[in-house]
Amino acid sequence: MQEVSFSYLDELNDVQRQAVTCLEGPVMVIAGPGSGKTRVLTYRIAHLINSGVAPWNILTLTFTNKAAKEMKSRIEKVVGSKANKVWAGTFHSIFARILRVEAHRIDYPNDFTIYDTDDSKSVIKEIVKTMSLDPKVYNPSAILSRISSAKSNLITPKNYVKNEDLMNYDKMNRRPMTHLIYDKYVAKCMRAGAMDFDDLLLQMFRLLYQNPDNVKQKYQAQFQYLLVDEFQDTNFLQYEILKQFVSYEGSDNNICIVGDDAQSIYSFRGATIENILQFENDFSNVNTFKLEQNYRSTSYIVNAANEVINYNKKQIDKKIWTDKQEGQKIKIIKTMSDNEEGRRVADTIIEQKNRFNLRNQDIAILYRTNAQSRVFEEHLRRFNIAYRIYGGLSFYQRKEVKDLLAYIRLTANPKDDEAFKRIINYPKRGLGNTTVSKLIQIAEENEMSLMEVVLQIELKARPKKIIGDFVAMMKSFTNKAAQTNAYDVAIYIAQKTGITGLLKSDTSAEGIGRLENVNALLDSIKEFVENDELEDDEEVMDKSLSRFLQTITLMTDQDKESDNTDVVTLMSTHAAKGLEFKSVFVVGLEENLFPSFMSLSSPHQIEEERRLFYVALTRAEMYLTLSYANSRYQFGQMRFNDPSRFLEEISEENIDNITILRNSGSGMSSKPSGGGFGQPKILGNFKRLEPSKVNQALQMDPKDFKQSPAASIKEGMTVMHLKFGLGKVKSVDARRVATIHFSDIRDNPDKRIMLQYAKLQIIEEDD
DNA sequence: GGGGGCTATGGGGGG
């Protein structure tokens, strides 16, 4: 038996240590920015394991895969490879994983499709059309947001009709039929074997609440210890699911929530601050710990952030402080135009790099809307500063990527009507709106999926031939999928459909970009198939199309592996939550932009914008620069905005250069930013796609590599891995999963490799 | 009935 070391407890301050060691019963940790929240969470899990709790009895829910991954790797440093057995992931991905096993109990196929927001809107659009309603009044985004909020509050279509507030609200907005659309939407998704993002939560709740075959007791027994990160961002439904897991007769109520009400910035997707305020009422004997010492930022920054957040009324009482030195005062950059803002920020970055010896990766530019990234890209490129943009149009939302994905989706789930509609006439096969509309109408009348309709319907000669060929092609894909892995199927699909050929024939810059994106998708499928490393326990050996789809639909740009290149980070303030940088630029600090024009009418929304600003400020460790422009191109025209009200909430003593904020512009306008550059967006996005995951140094020349047969790998051997380098096989288990120690890997050198897919070459038989 | 080009409209944050 290995000696258990508790030395990590020495790395904690008093409150942190109490929060880590108070293992039983409900615990609430209020954690200010930079207060060591992640450290507390990870050490708490490590401490649970060291105290004898089985790792698979621990469930940790976060909001990004990245956070979950980082947490796992940090736990591993304390407790070793046992950390892999902890259930850690986002709400959506953990529930998707459970539903893949249990969905049949609530009348969904286990390989259900996940509809993204575009799919959902498209479903709504079609319903609006078939109901002959005005699509301008019944705007799909608005309707979806109503449906989403209903689902997040556990209001079924039936209860929606009974709810006077909701019905009156819809009437007032001239959308009295919203409840009917909701009803039809639910039915349609069900018929398509599809869950939208909210369904991943809602159906999880339904599963537990309806409790077929006592499935709830199974998971209650499974998850004996719950930890929830960023609890202030949970919505009503998420909290209700947590209660289902935790609240039952004889339960120890082992739930630990960590959050900061001052950083609640997701109310637009249903998050409610009430959850954190209610927690102490919902559970008895809650142990509450407040982490108030900020270890991240210098005192000018902490003071400024405190000043700003004090303008908000509703808050949990706490005092964030730091014993760090004063540091540099906050710098404010004022410019005439958005273009000049880009230039000045780039100038300042150069200056800071020289003066303070910063690397690119120490620096971040944070903005309110993704559309603001362009000017900064232009000027960073002019100075040859490497950068990476996060967010914006996700890779998987690109048309060409979605087109190929639609074929893959329809292959995995023939009832996926959104996928069907997307590709029934792409690439062009001579099937027009008239025929497609007819199919949709028949499907609607008979409550069938489009694929079912197509298999039965009698058509005229021409469309009959076209559709017959299409069905035959899809059938060949299904057959292929049953025989081989996701990559081989995907390649087959890309060629057989003519997508590859079609894109190759387009030699324009955009066409080349599209082809590269499709190739990047194929590469990522290849990577998925060839990934021989076992990361978590369940089903990972499954290399099928539907498993691939599951992994990507819930992936966001931030979750992608970052190569270790030294780049300046450009991202929205929302995306920056949880991150820290030595130097932070918060840009576009103007009324109508930050705070957003969408929020100006309501004091609550202004408070949320202020919390967002607070999050932005507190990302900075040492240098904080705020900027605004007197004029900028917005919505295709020149706009003039006042400086943000938030700037005035920081007192002068924390600011480096006192600037007169209001109405200080001379009439001069510098040249506005036109297009100028080729396709900054495409270039910027490509930077994110580079698949190089591991240091170049570790990789060997594939030509010199000769793969050894999987069966020949035995314990004690020294092997070469194409990606990880030299390693020693420590053990091989019954499922043919080898644990191999790679000495070149600094973080977590012990990798669990699936020999079935292993790319290993035997270097030495034994020692 | 289907395909291509033009005009009009909307435009936040994200799983």
Place this chain on the structure above:
DNA sequence: CATAGCCCCC
């Protein structure tokens, strides 16, 4: 400024 819907032509 990008996409969707519409209109016109084949």
